[in-house]
Amino acid sequence: MTPPPAMADAMSPLSRPRDSRANIDIMAPTKGAPWPYLLALGLAILGVVQGFLVLAYQAYVGLGVAGYQQPIFWGVYIITFVFWIGIGHAGTLISAILFLFRAKWRNAVNRLAEALTVFAVLTAGLFPVLHLGRLWKVYFLFPYPNQRALWVNFKSPLLWDVFAISTYASISIVFFYIGLIPDIAMARDRATGGKKIVYTILALGWQGTGPQWKAHSRSVLHLSGLATPLVLSVHSVVSWDFAMSIVPGWHATIFAPYFVAGAVFGGFAMVLNVLIPVRRIFRLERYLTDYHFENMSRFILFTSIICGYAYGVEYFIAWYSNVEFEQSSFWLRAFGPYWLSTWAMIVFNCVFPQLLWFKKLRTNLPFLFALCFFINLGMWFERYVIIITSLSREFITGSWGLYIISPVEIAVIVGSFCWFSMWFLLFLKAFPVIAIAEVKELIIHAKDHGGAH
């Protein structure tokens, strides 16, 4: 396989300055802080502050201000929780699963995807806490010794979720950090002043010796082996929060694979939504080529088809089951008060992505950016449809209701996006957005083997 143009260029001795070109290019975004960056960071922090203020108001007044009323007690917070957890899945898929499959193209995108995973999980983790209402009781979720000797219910999917999400957050952070160590050491070798001190501490004395690389490679391999079943389990466990109940529209065995495919689908869309502007703003075209976007587009197309199949199967099973509650639930999804969300979900997630069958569109970045924006919207609506339509029409007509998003919930959602953006913007200035050591592995390998890798 011929290397992408960027690598062929970087391999040329004439074009290569004294330091590695990859080091210079990829570390460039960490230098300085131009006003558009500071403005974006300022707005993100402002959004976070307003989110916390609104949260304080909700904590003081009660969850009623968040639109929680009979019969809907799982609202936008749970929807957005599932949305953010899903976003993280692409990162783990790229960093762990594609690593095990030796898909070398992942080397250019895995760092950013892993960072998005960590920040998405940090964002998702907020929502179960917000959903509690009494935020200060959050420790009740964990098994802790108490004077009543009363432990948590290990037979509940909600408790499984606590363990799944905590493990996912921990392993994602460990994976992210281990991958960063060689690049932090590289940054340490070139930094001065306070930055050098911080990098020196974080690099843990990394020098790229044989035993260090050997231990590092094995650690990444083992963590990939652990993270692969983990990522499949996390969204499966999230799906069981619903599927283990008997609520019509939720009680389906297809939920686990359906949720996992949807998570990867939405996650890839978010990676592209972030990657495309980052590539343009920081001029990383040499490293993030059409080849990468085409591969990611194929993933999106593939997972979109799985989602479409899952949507179809849900309707088929509802009809085939001959259970009137299931049938009504799905009829109401398409033609009830929330029909707009359902059709938005179907069009954004199943119809629009079919355009990716065209090769030209798979590498058309403005098109991909717009498509991924709609996919993200569609994935949020997917969770909205699953949660709200089912809860608003349960078995007894007396407990039917209509759900309307409250301003408090909108403010908290905005705050969550700002929280995610804030971490991402801080990451941009602290660490390289592309795994430099892994890119250099490809560049040097190509140089050593006459352009083939």
Add this chain to the structure above:
Amino acid sequence: MATVVSIFELPSNTASAIRKLKDRGFDDLTTYSPAPFPEIEEAEDASPSKVRVFTLVGGLSGVTLGFLMQIWMSLEWPIKIAGKAFAAIPPFWIVGFELTILLGGFFTLFGLLIVGGLYPRKLDKHYSSRFSAEEFGVVVHCEERDVSEVEMLMRGESAKEVTVVDS
């Protein structure tokens, strides 16, 4: 004792140089590489990494801890839920699995730190920022009488630079 520091441009030359040094009995050597290259790792030390032991111990501890914790906590204050046994094994697999991964992952990290000798410390005397650019370093500690042999061997493997220090 003398130290010979050689700089290489390609991993294949570096690996070949390491193999030849080892064949001649020069075992006291350190290599520096900007990226992972299996050929260099194998030339230096072909034995499997001990990190795998940490991962295994972590995973086994996790699954054991996961099940024991759930069984003990369920029996300490027995509450009948959904007609299941107090210590019902099938639903415990979920938390058991998650703790397997969690401890397996943490132990892998500890393994990396211990086996790789990673902690904030002073860097080696002969380490250079060139090794975090795109060059490879091989540092050989040998007797004074062997310096010329090592130097010739390195140059024979297309070393870009060979420097003798501490002589």
